[in-house]
Amino acid sequence: MKTYLIDLDGTMYRGNQNIDGAREFIAYCLEKGIPFYFLTNNSSRTRAQNVAHMTALGFQGIEEKHFFTSAMAAARYARKMNIGKKAAYIGMDGLKEALCEEGFELVDEDADAVFIGLDKSADYAKYSKMLKMCLNGAKLIGTNNDRRLAVGDSYDVGNGAIVAMFEYASEQKSPEIGKPYPVILNEALETFGLKKEEVILIGDNLETDIALGYTQNVETILVLGGVHGREDVERLHIIPDHIVESLYECMK
Ligand SMILES: [Mg+2]
Known part of the structure; x- marks a missing residue:
């Protein structure tokens, strides 16, 4: 089976x-x-948030153990790269949880790695702060390369488009995870x-x-x-x- x-x-x-x-x-x-x-x-929800979302939609028997996200993949992959423990990120609870589970220490400056997951509220100042760390040697790691995000019958900007922006600005290439x-x-x-x-x-x-x-x-x-x-x-x-x-x- x-x-x-x-x-x-x-x-x-x-x-x-x-x-x-x-x-x-x-x-x-x-x-x-x-x-x-x-x-x-989707890197945004934690395991518990994923369970809650699906349970609210009427799914039964869904447990936290059932989920594997691009955030979890990115955190695991980066941990094995041995690039250091200090991580800064743009993203939601799901990415934060994944980084903590893999032993990263979350920082606001002097990061060893900058993780980019979708956060629709991130702004120019935050992007620039992350860019600065990348230019100071932090490794750029995008959780996924989705060009667009389907919303209703149209699209919003996908995380991959934001990762591409960081690649362009930092002159680094993110590993491809999702x-x-x-x-x-x-x-x-x-x-x-x-x-x-x-x-x-x-x-x-x-x-x-x-x-x-x-x-x-x-x-x-x-x-x-x-x-x-x-x-x-x-x-x-x-x-x-x-x-x-x-x-x-x-x-x-
Ligand atoms: Mg799909």
Whole structure:
């Protein structure tokens, strides 16, 4: 039996809206003893906040152990780089929690590493403060490279666009952590004691969820109704192993 690594936004829910079949699929996995984890580029929520968000949407049986985020991947990856313990960051509680869990000391100046996760309230002064630390030798580490963030029927600026701004200003290159890059997958597999051939990636986005599986030889399921449709498979030439209209189709 394979372990599902499931995307959150667009696959389990859309913002604060339920997606038909998602709650039922999780209930099915729990009932059948099918293991699953959530693999998300969203660095903003802590594990507890993720549990609360999904519970409020009517999911049952979700626990903190089920989540692996780009913030957790970035913190683990950076800890192994041995770049020092002092971290400054732009981001929300999820990134803060991940950094503390990996033993980083949070500082406002003289950081060894500057982490960039999404914080919609960050301003020019804060960006400039982080840039200064990067110019003084702190390593730039973005949690994910999402170009845009789907909001309603349009988009906001994604964290990847902000990371790109820092790369340009600091003349550094951030490591690539979130989906579709393999770091988040490898850190998750290591954390959960799994191998690539033991997992299936489920997601709504060809360019992140499915591309990760496609390039890393991991089985994938594209769930329609999110970012991409069937017509995009040909256009982008990112080929899922399976395509389903909804997660109801995975319950048999
Ligand atoms: Mg998604």
